[in-house]
Amino acid sequence: MKYYVLYVENTKSFFTYKSEEEYKPGEWCIVDFSGRKRSAVILRETEEDKIDFDIKKIKEIDSRADILSIPEDIIKLMDWMAVYYISDYYNVIKTVFPGILKLNYSQKAVFYKELENAEKYNSETIKDFNDYMKKKKVVTSATLIKKFGKDLVSYAQSKDAVKIEKHLVTKENKIKEIETDGIINETDIELNEEQKNTVEAIENGNNDYYLIKGITGSGKTEVYIRLIKNALKSGGGSIFLVPEISLTPQMMDRLKREFSNNVALLHSRLTTKERKEEWNAIKSGNKKVVIGARSAVFAPVQNLKYIILDEEHETTYKQESNPRYHTKNVAIKRANLLENVKVILGSATPSFDTYYQAKEGVIELLELKNRYNDAKKPVYDLVNLQNVNGNFSHELLEKISEKLLKNEQIILILNRKAFSTFIKCRDCGTVETCPNCSISLNYYRKENKLKCHYCGYEKYFKPVCGNCGSKNLIHLGTGTEKIELELGEIFKDARILRIDSENTKTQEQFEKMYNDFKNHKYDILLGTQIIAKGFHFPNVTLVSIINADIILNFPDFRAGEKTYQLLTQASGRSGREKKEGEVLIQTYDPDNDAIKKTISDNYEGYYENEMEIRKILKYPPYGRIINIVISSETETGLKEKAEKFYNMIKEKNSFIPKPFKAPIYRINNRYRYQIFIKSDRISINNIKHRIRSSLVNYREKDVRISVDVDPVNLL
DNA sequence: AGCACGCCGACT
DNA sequence: GTCGGCGTGCTC
Secondary structure, three states: OEEEEEEEOOOOOEEEEEEOOOOOOOOEEEEEEOOEEEEEEEEEEEOHHHOOOOHHHOOEOOEEEOOOOOOHHHHHHHHHHHHHOOOOHHHHHHHHOOOOOOOOHHHHHHHHHHHHHHHHOOHHHHHHHHHHHHHOOOEOHHHHHHHHOHHHHHHHHHHOHHHHHOOEOOHHHHHHHHHHOOOOOOOOOOOOHHHHHHHHHHHHOOOOEEEEEEOOOOOHHHHHHHHHHHHHHOOOEEEEEOOOHHHOHHHHHHHHHHHHHHEEEEOOOOOHHHHHHHHHHHHOOOOOEEEEOHHHHHOOOOOEEEEEEEOOOOHHHEOOOOOOOEHHHHHHHHHHHOOOOEEEEEEOOOOHHHHHHHHOOOOEEEEEOOOHHHOOOOEEEEEEHHHOOOOOOHHHHHHHHHHHHOOOEEEEEOOOOOOEEEEEEOOOOOEOEOOOOOOEOEEEOOOOEEEOOOOOOEEEOOOOOOOOOOOOEEEEEEOHHHHHHHHHHHOOOOOEEEEOOOOOOOHHHHHHHHHHHHOOOOOEEEEOHHHOOOOOOOOEEEEEEOOOHHHHOOOOOOHHHHHHHHHHHHHOOOOOOOOOOEEEEEEOOOOOHHHHHHHOOOHHHHHHHHHHHHHHHOOOOOOEEEEEEEEEOOOOOHHHHHHHHHHHHOEOOEOOOOOEEEEEEEEOOEEEEEEEEEEOOOHHHHHHHHHHHHHHHOOOOOEEEEEEEOOOOOO
């Protein structure tokens, strides 16, 4: 008798079952769970003496379930994630298999029907059928039905749909399959010398990890595509990860054209059914190229060769809910668990963590230094906002007029949506705050609403102070909506398009706006940082950052790095082809190192300066961080409850600062205390261990503890 | 997800 | 006393 640790659907922990049969990790079975049938995945085998509860309670596994098994490397990856990110397995599984794991009721019905059928058809008939399928490479369903009968064919199809799909094709599909077998687009774009060298360095290299540091417009995408194509020719699969899938329509079009039916697009808008179909197509090897956001890193690609992270510095690669994993770490871990998988990170402005690893030799650094099509570097200009009345400097207004006259296009970036970020009463000083969060409400003019960016609370705006009844209110904290209004008043004939996450909820909306601007239906594109990334608008010759300080003043040790990245990415939108581009940065802090180094295009210099500071302060990559938030709807006693947890995890050998009120003390009706742990790489593992066991033992009513390992967002 | 268990107030 | 409300914890 063998013992197995299983994950049973819809449970929060593991269960042990036994069986005479041999099971491998990732295989499915049906078990009796508190009196009803459930599907379960085998996680690992276990020994009798390791079981620390009444062994007599252990039930036997009912039967094997013929669902496509989960690859063993993904099981191992999930084990690692739960431990590294201090997460429960339930949430890990939910993240890796969103909706795939659960057998819904209709599927269960199919399964039990299968059991019935299995009795109806004796094993010899099924064996004949299987032999026939193996022998024939391509069969139409009509032939099969003629030979074996309709019932058996549909039974076989339902039972082992994917395995059979390979052989069983209808006439139309047969034609389609021949057409799309392999790569549809055989015409390769000519690569320049640098690109060719990069492709070769990766293909022939002995390293597992590569960083392509390529300036904007140097053609990183062409390098990725060539790698994926070449891998595909020898049957190798790839995972291509992008920060936000809906925001890169032109990239999607491009890849769809290149790889046609070989490509699976995984994104959050897929229904459970679609997701399952894609998953099965990938798992069975019908689709070898997967494109998607973070969670696509878990795709069960057959014969995986490459995991590519485009724009690797993007913070959306970090999941901000449990398990709080970073896609880059997971990709590297996954490559570790498999043979011959290479991870390729690409960015014009790599995160300093990644660049540090490249400098240390963990990741091989490859550089693309030339702009594709010989486009020129943009010219920078800096304006000190201290000498400016309002949001627009003379320099900016002059440049906008100039470009409008020349019929060229302009991009203006302000990293703040809404009209104003708070409204203050001039008489009593009251600022209207969110009833659920300790944060001011943002004003949206078009909708005449006040909204909270943290909990989603909203209400209609009344131009009267809630405290003293005064009508003397002032809007503070300028957002894109206000800029749009002011700009419209100054440039009455200019056609202005505003894009932010508030007015582009769907991909269709976004694509329409994108195309409209590209086709010059608008002169000025105004928006938050979502418009700073990866677009190609040939007619744009001026990009301006209206206020570079918004990110810079964030209480985050990476604020400078993020500012450098945003400014550089935004600059890349200016002067993409023959025309020379200009970039104008407005700031209250013109002497800031991040801004100065952006202007002199000195990534290396800024990196070196930042590293000195981080080394002294023991911030990543020199130290490691864990952020713990202890929250409750009840404020009374929360400080003590936070300290109780603190006392459980602290230890005399390592210094952990006491819990403190979080910078945003209340979010979504929950009061929050924070424990911020900064530690060296070795003792961090001991601390993690103590956090893990403390989480199990800590019992306080109404208190939630969330642990963020390697946080990206420190608030 | 279900279901038992048990702690409280309302009710014959 | 006991009926039932639902919060909590358990299911191998």
